[in-house]
Amino acid sequence: MLDPKAFKAYDVRGIYPTELDEEGAYAVGRAYVEQFEPATIAVGRDVRVSSPTIAAAVREGAADGGADVLDLGMVGTEMVYFAVGSLELDGGIMVTASHNPKDYTGMKIVRRGALPVGGESGLYDVRDRAVAGAWRNATRGEIREEDIWERFVDRVLSFIDLDALRPLRIVIDAANGMAGAMLPPVLDRLPLLEIVRCYFEPDGTFPNHEPNPLLPENREFIIGKTLSEGADFGVAYDGDADRCFFVDDTGDFVPGDFTTALFAESILAKKPGGKVIYDVRASWAVPEAIERAGGEALVNRVGHAFIKQRMREVDAVFGGEVSAHYYFRDFSQADSGMVPFLLMCELVSKRGALGGMLAQFRDRYFITGEINTPVADVPAKLRELEERFGPDGKVSHLDGLSIESADWHFNVRPSNTEPLLRLNLEARSAELMERKRDEVLGVIRS
Numbered sequence: 001m002l003d004p005k006a007f008k009a010y011d012v013r014g015i016y017p018t019e020l021d022e023e024g025a026y027a028v029g030r031a032y033v034e035q036f037e038p039a040t041i042a043v044g045r046d047v048r049v050s051s052p053t054i055a056a057a058v059r060e061g062a063a064d065g066g067a068d069v070l071d072l073g074m075v076g077t078e079m080v081y082f083a084v085g086s087l088e089l090d091g092g093i094m095v096t097a098s099h100n101p102k103d104y105t106g107m108k109i110v111r112r113g114a115l116p117v118g119g120e121s122g123l124y125d126v127r128d129r130a131v132a133g134a135w136r137n138a139t140r141g142e143i144r145e146e147d148i149w150e151r152f153v154d155r156v157l158s159f160i161d162l163d164a165l166r167p168l169r170i171v172i173d174a175a176n177g178m179a180g181a182m183l184p185p186v187l188d189r190l191p192l193l194e195i196v197r198c199y200f201e202p203d204g205t206f207p208n209h210e211p212n213p214l215l216p217e218n219r220e221f222i223i224g225k226t227l228s229e230g231a232d233f234g235v236a237y238d239g240d241a242d243r244c245f246f247v248d249d250t251g252d253f254v255p256g257d258f259t260t261a262l263f264a265e266s267i268l269a270k271k272p273g274g275k276v277i278y279d280v281r282a283s284w285a286v287p288e289a290i291e292r293a294g295g296e297a298l299v300n301r302v303g304h305a306f307i308k309q310r311m312r313e314v315d316a317v318f319g320g321e322v323s324a325h326y327y328f329r330d331f332s333q334a335d336s337g338m339v340p341f342l343l344m345c346e347l348v349s350k351r352g353a354l355g356g357m358l359a360q361f362r363d364r365y366f367i368t369g370e371i372n373t374p375v376a377d378v379p380a381k382l383r384e385l386e387e388r389f390g391p392d393g394k395v396s397h398l399d400g401l402s403i404e405s406a407d408w409h410f411n412v413r414p415s416n417t418e419p420l421l422r423l424n425l426e427a428r429s430a431e432l433m434e435r436k437r438d439e440v441l442g443v444i445r446s
Helices: 022-036 051-064 077-086 123-132 149-157 179-187 216-228 256-270 285-292 304-314 338-351 354-362 378-392 430-444
Strands: 012-015 040-045 068-074 091-095 104-111 143-145 168-173 193-198 233-237 244-247 275-279 296-300 318-320 326-328 371-374 394-396 401-404 408-414 420-427
Touching: 022 040, 022 051, 022 091, 022 104, 022 123, 040 051, 040 077, 051 068, 051 091, 051 104, 051 143, 068 077, 077 091, 077 104, 077 149, 149 179, 149 338, 168 216, 168 338, 179 338, 193 216, 216 233, 216 244, 233 338, 244 338, 256 275, 256 285, 256 318, 256 326, 256 338, 256 354, 275 285, 275 304, 285 296, 296 304, 304 318, 304 326, 326 338, 338 354, 371 430, 378 401, 378 408, 378 420, 378 430, 408 430, 420 430
Parallel strands: 040 068, 040 091, 068 143, 168 193, 168 233, 275 296, 275 318
Antiparallel strands: 012 104, 091 104, 233 244, 318 326, 371 420, 394 401, 401 408, 408 420
16 A cells, blocks of 8 residues: 555655555655665664564565665664765665654655655655556665664764763653664763653553654653653653754753754854754744854755755754754754754753753743644635735745744744644744734634
């Protein structure tokens, strides 16, 4: 089974087995090789119950298509990116459904240099080949196992000054996902850290909660645990561990744009004058922090395929998205969930309480977070918003609709998969934020 709808803008994702099964996974693996003609690729898989057989089918399809395949086994998504970049492979496929519920399966696909394959960079061509299933003759490639764990741990630890770490108490919610497998060999090298380990047992049924920290109901545990343990901060991971979310020492959830601003300051202190990418949804905290730190702030479309491409084009040192994807030039311009955790340990060790560091942003920037609203006619609603608010501000169509005035701004983007509009709005005061939020939502929901 291979439902064409499983091919999204940035990856492949569908319900197992009604939308994507082993036969479909074989077709994707083979179509990928026929489309891009790689000599050698890496294949990894996450903890989901369906992932072993789905990954085996991907490997078989890729090998039958003529590629040699390095089987990485059960790894985090960023470990596939690392393998492709560090071993100079021609591409890779990670079998994962990321933060989706347990009945989903999927794939994240990259080319040489860990450059993602998305809808605008060949993924829909792979879809068409996979659905057609008209395979050409090829000499079968070899499948062999490859252990990259030690090299990966060395690489992520190289991002921080280990001597700068001080004793910290940290709560980590691995959500029964890949973080529970990936973190222990990293933590073994950090004896000063006292880690309260929660749900570290990899379990593809996700018995405690869905591995999606963006949902408020999935944050309740890490917030409560951080407070009850008196921790310096808390960390919550998604299913494939390429995103981590932070809770400060006061129990407040840290928005991804504020985290991006903190990391930008830290990285620019080590790489002065560098370029930093941020997405159109972000708080003013991000570009203003970058510029104060002597960096060059560059706004970009949302989505890892677009961020990674832009990072290569301008040689950016770092990129961050509101959704908690953080990208690093020295990690094949790819996103990582391990590096941000380590950077936060270094930051708190050097600068003190996380809540104190964040006060500079919370006192000046008032953000709504993302608000999603179903609409019947997305293009018509975007035109209506521009007609209503555009005359009073600077208008951009870089990604959806952005309108910026002196003391408030917003971005509204259509969903890639549903008739939704996603609103992110910010103002210089709480009162103005609430008033403008209600005005914009009034137009969207009228």
